[in-house]
Amino acid sequence: MSDASHPRSVLVVDDQAPFRLAARAVLRRLDGFEFAGEARSGPEAIDLVAALHPALILMDIHMPLMSGIEATRRIVAEHPDVAVILCSTHDPKDLPADAAASGAIAYVSKEHLSAATIRELWEARQSGAFVSR
Numbered sequence: 001m002s003d004a005s006h007p008r009s010v011l012v013v014d015d016q017a018p019f020r021l022a023a024r025a026v027l028r029r030l031d032g033f034e035f036a037g038e039a040r041s042g043p044e045a046i047d048l049v050a051a052l053h054p055a056l057i058l059m060d061i062h063m064p065l066m067s068g069i070e071a072t073r074r075i076v077a078e079h080p081d082v083a084v085i086l087c088s089t090h091d092p093k094d095l096p097a098d099a100a101a102s103g104a105i106a107y108v109s110k111e112h113l114s115a116a117t118i119r120e121l122w123e124a125r126q127s128g129a130f131v132s133r
Contacts, residue, residue: 008055008122009036013045013071014087015063019110023058023087030115033122042066042074049075054082056122058113059104061088061096069102076103083125087113092132100130108133 010033012023020038027035036054039045041063049057057075059068072084084104088095095107106121112133124131 007032007034009034009052010056010058011036011045011048011052011054012038012058013040013042013063013068014038014058014060015040016060019060019087022110023113026113026115026118030118033118042068042071045071046074046078049079049082053079056118057082057084058118059084059086061086061090061099069096069098069104072102072104083122085118085121095132104130106131106133 010027012020014020024035027033036052037048039048043065059072061068068086072086075082076084086099086104086107087110089110092107092109099107105125108117108121117133121131
């Protein structure tokens, strides 16, 4: 069954425009997923999730106003069907302690964000394990 007939929507959340642009470029190479929108902060992301109902969120950890970890916690509590992949420049071993407990399915270093990585993390989302790349 092809994903192309019903692409999954993706919300990109990051306070830095260059990363939002890079994430959009990655999504263009990812069959079965489509860019739905972007937010520059946790509060904006929370509002957009309610309006857009994305299947997946690429969420920066460090943002002004509210961390991506706190935004993820709130989004997943309200919308448990939404998958969140946390993104940052941290080495996976240096992640904040509460990242794995936020409700996110995974963490990926921004430098390793690719269509293949997103697909792999999406397909592993039901395992219940928090994956770091």
